[in-house]
Amino acid sequence: MKAIFPGSKRYQVFEVNAKDKVSLEVLAKLQNERSDVYDFWTEPRIANRPMDIMVPPAFTANFVELMQTSDIDYKVKIADVERMMEAKRKAKPVIHGESGTRSGAPRVSLNWESYFDLPVIEEFLAELATKHPNLMTTSVVGQSYEGNNMNLVKISTGGSGKKAIFIDGGFHAREWISPSFVTWVIRELVENYATHPQYADNIDWWNSKIGLLQMYRYKIMPVVNPDGYRYTFAVNGDRLWRKNRRPIVGSDCIGTDLNRNFDFHWDEGGSSDWPCAPIYNCGTAFSEIESRVVRDTILGIANQTVVYLTFHSYGQYWLTPWAYTTNLPSNYDQLYNLAVRAVDKLTAVNGTQYTIGSPTNVLYLHSGLSADWAMGVAGIPYAYIIEMRDTGKHAFELPPDQIIPNNLEMWEAIKVIAEDVIAMAV
Numbered sequence: 001m002k003a004i005f006p007g008s009k010r011y012q013v014f015e016v017n018a019k020d021k022v023s024l025e026v027l028a029k030l031q032n033e034r035s036d037v038y039d040f041w042t043e044p045r046i047a048n049r050p051m052d053i054m055v056p057p058a059f060t061a062n063f064v065e066l067m068q069t070s071d072i073d074y075k076v077k078i079a080d081v082e083r084m085m086e087a088k089r090k091a092k093p094v095i096h097g098e099s100g101t102r103s104g105a106p107r108v109s110l111n112w113e114s115y116f117d118l119p120v121i122e123e124f125l126a127e128l129a130t131k132h133p134n135l136m137t138t139s140v141v142g143q144s145y146e147g148n149n150m151n152l153v154k155i156s157t158g159g160s161g162k163k164a165i166f167i168d169g170g171f172h173a174r175e176w177i178s179p180s181f182v183t184w185v186i187r188e189l190v191e192n193y194a195t196h197p198q199y200a201d202n203i204d205w206w207n208s209k210i211g212l213l214q215m216y217r218y219k220i221m222p223v224v225n226p227d228g229y230r231y232t233f234a235v236n237g238d239r240l241w242r243k244n245r246r247p248i249v250g251s252d253c254i255g256t257d258l259n260r261n262f263d264f265h266w267d268e269g270g271s272s273d274w275p276c277a278p279i280y281n282c283g284t285a286f287s288e289i290e291s292r293v294v295r296d297t298i299l300g301i302a303n304q305t306v307v308y309l310t311f312h313s314y315g316q317y318w319l320t321p322w323a324y325t326t327n328l329p330s331n332y333d334q335l336y337n338l339a340v341r342a343v344d345k346l347t348a349v350n351g352t353q354y355t356i357g358s359p360t361n362v363l364y365l366h367s368g369l370s371a372d373w374a375m376g377v378a379g380i381p382y383a384y385i386i387e388m389r390d391t392g393k394h395a396f397e398l399p400p401d402q403i404i405p406n407n408l409e410m411w412e413a414i415k416v417i418a419e420d421v422i423a424m425a426v
């Protein structure tokens, strides 16, 4: 007899746990072959870690049967996704492009106490660049399919011959913590000491920041998928949207997964040919204007760039290339050791645990990812994909009061990366 779940006429999120490689392969196959139906909120990468999958009502019975016959533990995590989203919208209206002004306080465009749509982020970038013209510049390096700006921030104290660190966020629209962290990095690098009361007595922090600025140029794209991001904020949009927003010719479905669209071992698994799939690869690498703009921006500075960091959520994984194969990159030991040191510092702040997803313990492959391309084609020696908070309790709806704790701990990891890569004399 099949189990009956309350609210099974609704979209539900199941939490499943693949105990071993065989179970993981069942889930990976499901994602590969039926990604038009199932939306994997977390990727099938590592055994014995819970994974969240959104299942449409018509497929609940099939899904449950597959889990039972495959002996995979499962439970309903969200019985009615739509109702949960509706309840959250009513409880706390999302701010649409309005600045978070508090009565009596000066106008601050971004405060990391809420999530903000693209116009506020752009206002923040302009404000900060005006305030620190010798340190920071912003430019529009491209326009998305819907004509939104793709912003590039450059931060440098000047001087020629300095190496660069490239950081991006907002590949996947629903991962709101990503632009929230990347904008925090920008602020941390350029803001005045005096505006950081939490560091007021910490001269080491100040010296360290000066050091970080003197060592590198930073090139930062906070929102590489602006159309998708705006759609997750829009009244008639979809808070759980992942892809970009370009319609697919010959299909009723919209959007390509930009992080399956990069041309390095493209379409070699872990992406989909179905236009309706959340991991749709679009049938050609670099089919999307947004992935091409990221490509061209990185290639323009590739020979100076030593680190590529791309921020996603969720799951608390620190992932190293390669994603497309279990073969190791030639500098794998350095990549891995650096990740361990960064995660140690991160964990020391609040005790937050991250799993370092090296190719040796990641059992399932994905292809067409920007980080693989950054190492494999652009030749950047250190690339990481970082899946930030949480491990699934709130999933993409990470409560705003976790933004600052997330950012503070992740910033500690960034400092390790910047300090150590230079020490390794890349």
Ligand SMILES: [Zn+2]
Binding pocket: 171, 172, 175, 312, 313
């Ligand atoms: Zn992502």
